[in-house]
Amino acid sequence: MTSPPTRIVVVGASAAGLATAENLRRLGFDGRLTLIGEETEQPYDRPPLSKQVLSGAWKAERASLRTPEALAALDLELRLGHRATGLDAHRREVVLAGADRIGYDKLVVATGARARTFPGTENVEGVHTLRTMNDAVRLREEFLGLPRLLIVGGGFIGAEAAAVAREMGCEVTLVTDTAAPMENALGPVVGTMLADAHRAAGVQLETGTHVAEVLTQKRRVTGVRLTDGRTLEADVVLVGIGAIPNTEWLQNSPVRTGNGVECDGTLRAGERIWAAGDVASWPDEATGQRIRIEHRTNAGEQGLAVARNLLAGPSEAKPFTTVPYVWSDQYDMKIQVHGRPAGVDGLELVEGDPAERRFTALYHREGQVCAAIGVNSMRALRSLRPLVADRAPWPKTPGLAVPGPVMS
Incomplete structure (x- = not known):
């Protein structure tokens, strides 16, 4: 049986890394906790960058994920402005630019992705x-x-x-x-x-x-x-x-990388190593295919899942499941999507009209509901999310006008 960790290192100080650190503390970990980030800014949210920050509606500080006081309360060793350049898994050390080494009992890779x-x-x-x-x-x-x-x-x-x-x-x-x-x-x-x-x-x-x-x-x-x-x-x-997952620093380590860090279904990437957020690739429960999701909500959910599984240990870890959620603000449109609409067989309108920029619709793939979209329809879209989560059967008759046939 593996002994409880006394030192956990999280590499990556954005949404996934911070969520992991917060949930480790929330779940009772009281050992040494180090959060390493390449950027010098305190952890901030990325979705507002192309929306509120770019437009000037928000000052940069408003995108911060937590106040300095909230970060201090986590009792972190916060190492900002430090780039991870290598991993010595045998000695259980993260190598930083400048040759500094940070030892760990357990490691979380949350290094995200960079713009192509x-x-x-x-x-x-x-x-x-x-x-x-x-x-x-x-x-x-x-x-x-x-x-x-x-x-x-x-x-x-x-x-x-x-x-x-x-x-x-x-x-x-x-x-x-x-x-x-x-x-x-x-x-x-x-x-x-x-x-x-x-x-x-x-x-x-x-x-x-x-x-x-x-x-x-x-x-x-x-x-x-x-x-x-x-x-x-x-x-x-x-x-x-597009973006490229930040995995180069893991070369010459036992961690497998391809399109991201290749984890198992519990987000475990190797002996004493887990991954979360944009950099994590794991097998989708529904299809068995390996997926990687660059969504803000996914980062937070995986941070919680990794914290739980890391403390529980491999024998008690639970597979990570999610209904992906992403949104976009453009002009007068709030576009929200639950699920994964890429590569679908079709899209059927539930209510509203795309020409009026207000509608909801369901995507289907291989006889199942796989995603739902709403434009300026937050409440109506919420009622469709369970169909995505349950992979509800797609009706035989085409041209769905109301959700009744799908929900029966």
Whole structure:
């Protein structure tokens, strides 16, 4: 039987790492607890970066996850501004930049993910990504100059930043390889609604194409060249083409990595090691396929699950299950999604009308409800969540108009 831990180290001081530390204390762990973060800022929330912080509705401090007093009450050894560069699992030590080593009895990997960059633009002025607080502050400063903004990528970050920039008065062009913004994530019905909303707000959409090259002059961005040969001028370029899990520091360790840290169903990644948040990959209970979720709510839920399982030990650990939840604010739309709508067989309207930007709908896959979406319909969407959680059978008859057939 493994002895109870006396020193736990959590690497990653964002939502998942902080949730793990808080829940360890809440569940009775009173030993030495170290929280290591690469950024110098105290733990903050990331979803507001492309919404309230970027728009200026919030000052940066408001995105902090906890007050200094609340952090102090956790009795943490908080090591901010320290990057993990290696793991010596044999000696049970985390290696930091500068060669410092932090010993542990049990380790939690919560290092998250970083923004994917466009090749060759690392030192080009005016080219931005949006993943950190510093990114959001720098990009907002650019927006205040009302530049010609070009956004590469039509996912959550690109679509939300486009809405903020237009509301601030910037000239905005959004380039996406899909037919509409967020179509890959939410499907063509929602994508069409979003495309109409962005065009109505004055965003120039360039769909079904890629950026082949970022154009520069004297190391300052001047525009882009598309794969179809056209060039588009820009003063500022925001690259929103996904994220890469931060696992490089685990090379040469026993921890298996692929698309993230490969955990078992309980989020255990190895002897005395667990993972949580954007970096964690685990087998989905429903499909058996390995998944990794970059959602804020998932980070918090996994922090709680890891704290429980770590203290319980492998023999008493319970599989992690979740109904993923994500939201997006664009113009007058609050878009909320329960479940995983990618790769579905279809989408059926429950109530409302996408043309009016107020509706709920269910996604289905292989005869089961797999996701639900609501636009400006918080209360109505809440009633559909149990169908997603239960993987309710999909009705044989198409064209669902009311939820009755699904709920029976």
